[in-house]
Amino acid sequence: MLDKTQGPRCSSRPKIKPAGAPNRKERMPDVLPDLGLPDRPNAHRPEPQDLALLAEYAAGNRDAARQISQRFAPRIFAYATRMLNDRVAAEDVTQDALLRLWQAAPAWHSDGAPVMAWLYRVASNLCLDRLRRGKTVPLDLGPDPACDAPGAYAGLLQGERAAALQLALAQLPARQRQAVVLRHLEGLGNASIAQVMELSVEAVESLLARGKRALSDHLYGQRENLGFQDDR
């Protein structure tokens, strides 16, 4: 049975050639599949650089491991933290997801799934496994800003909003949470989310609609604390 945490299948034989030496069969596709969200400037874009980095890693370039870590780990950590509401568990998930990337890199198909989408899928499965298995520890949001610091109110309000959103997300069913986090916090398009979650785009849209409605319901009672006014 296919282990879903393994992500897309990779052959046992290396298929990636070092950067700059693609052959006719293994050259990169001209059009990469859509992964990124167009509406966020820092959204991860699928780039040939991802594949080139994996090729460098497979070829033994020592610096490639550091570059791959810096490129992918922060996004996976943020995603896992929002899914699990637990920094420690998110660290474990990030390390496990990257471990699978290290193992898969030498046999990576250049025409396979985009690296970031593959990582999101692996991390998703790891998170869902943890959520099925047991409890999570409340998120440590870090120290509150000092009350006499400039912009302290704005900082406090921002912290309140982040905490409220995180708690509301934690109330959602796991698949709704996954869809909402991927769409609205990680910045993926619906087609990419469908690819990560292995669902149809319509199913993703349905999850998003239900998830956002449930979030609104959870947050409505806190609107004044969050700096929003209800002047109906």
Next chain:
Amino acid sequence: MGNVKIWGFKMTDSGSENGQDIQLDALFIDAQQNPPVPSDVLMARIAAQGRALQPNVVPSRPAQSVVARSRGRAWLMGFFMGGARGAGLGGAGLAAAGLVGLWVGLNPPAPLAGLGEALWQNGPISLVDQELADLIDGPQLDLGEG
């Protein structure tokens, strides 16, 4: 029913979800601007794990260098292995003997180390002279006795 406001945003009869979306979007934007950040320790641990599992480890160089080195290695292998294929075992033996000779020349075994020094310090002539002198100073042949 006219326009109403919810959470401070105007919304119409047909767009009640839009009103909520706008509100949620404000929270999403806040959250996007302040993502959870991994610790330096975690980042270092992940990179170290990657290096530990890395195949074909070489000193940090661009991939092109690796390709070039591979080509050089392939040429050398082709040279020797091609010789073996073309000339049979004789060619392979010749290649092996050449390599061994090169190796011994560059890293002479201990018993030969003194020889090289003697050769190049005193010169070949003085060595021959010394050997002759030893012969002369050694046990004398009594050619007179019959």
